[in-house]
Amino acid sequence: MTSRVIPVAPFTLTVFGATGDLSRRKLIPALFHRDLDGQLPDEATIIGVSRRPMSDEEFRSFARQALNDHIPASELQGPEVERFLTRLSYVAVDADADSGWSELASRVVAAGDRIPVYYLATAPHLFGPICDRLGKYGLAEQGRVVIEKPIGKDLKSAIALNEQVGRIFPEERVYRIDHYLGKETVQNLMALRFANALFEPLWNNAHIDHVQITVAEALGVEERAGYYDTAGAMRDMVQNHILQLLCLVAMEPPSSLDADAVRDEKLKVLRALKPIDDHNMASVTVRGQYRAGASAGGAVPGYLEELGSSTSQTETFVAVKAELENWRWAGVPFYLRTGKRLASRVSEIVVGFRPVPHSVFGDTVGAIEPNRLVIRLQPDEGVKLWLMIKDPGPGGIRLTHVPLDMSFAKAFKVRNPDAYERLILDVVRGNQTLFMRRDEVEAAWKWVDPILESWRNAKEPPRPYTAGTWGPSAAIALIERDGRTWLEDGA
């Protein structure tokens, strides 16, 4: 039996940076989809805020265009579009100065007794100034604030940023988004682990040989090169998304799905990560940067050409062999890799089990492959459990390796909601389970900082790889040295 969708209370969502890319591509379409599904209460209103002067009507046209660009035309036919657009209004506000704030405050107050949510879809250097003025204009008292990465570029700057926000908003009203936590299959990881009796007894170093987490993108950095060059794959993907996935795979079962119960367990994983520094960096990390190559059948430029600089040493690919220093996972490597311009867009977690201790079948049946659980986050979300079975037919036993294959699209035939749809409404519901707590973000930086530092100390440029491949050959060597191999595309 499926359970009901948890309703949301009336809210006023103020989006700072409302005319920016995140708002256009993700937030406006996500809110519309929730409205289309009847999940926004009648009284819910959305106030767009940015520096540029614009009327309510102009902002609604901007939002209409965002819907046209990001939502299939078939979903935009009904009266719901107009209903959605009437929820929107706009105020021009200077994040760094006082202009527009009184007007914003009076709009929020005029909206009445609603849950006030402030979504800071802006550059992070504005988080502090915006929070300060939310405080100054009396908007923070009941308000919830949503921020998103990059939360700092190292531990020190992350602490400073968390402190700026924390001066105005207590932790229980700060929602740090990692949109990977809102992905359907990521939550399925919790369902798989904790709603089945099958896996948990095997979920440890006695039965699991290793884990692979791959988040591969086929696209390059494109128009985000400016930001990306200040970050690189380690800060952009590993410090947040990949470590969050690792936490969900490796954490102890929380006592409930309460936000702090889950986040306490994730924090313990982050704190158990074996440090990587000058001593072991070369043997457990690989960084790469793409050169010109081919993607989707066409020629594509290299990172340096896209950036327009010949000197950047920013990595567009990272592979790391991570280890957890605790009883459950001692000796089980977690191979992590992520990169731009790789051979295909695929994100998946592969849990490789240990081989059977003894074969009763003799030599004639071929190798007995170890079991594998593959959790595919995107595309084609689903779960595969690879098993050995008997090849059908007479003439003795021959074994074959096959997947029990569950594609969510085929099994449920429903649209897979975007992560932001779930996360924005979770803020309104006051549910922080899928948001990162301050100490998690800081613990992640604590592990990442020495890796970045050891790369800087080594003064070696990232290894080149051809666009459209699986990264530098050293990344393949990283895992093959251990007698294992990267598994791609659900294999």
Ligand code: BG6
């Ligand atoms: C973002 C990164 O957080 O995640 C981007 O900044 C990356 O560089 C993106 O492309 C990937 O998200 P998704 O949901 O497309 O896998």
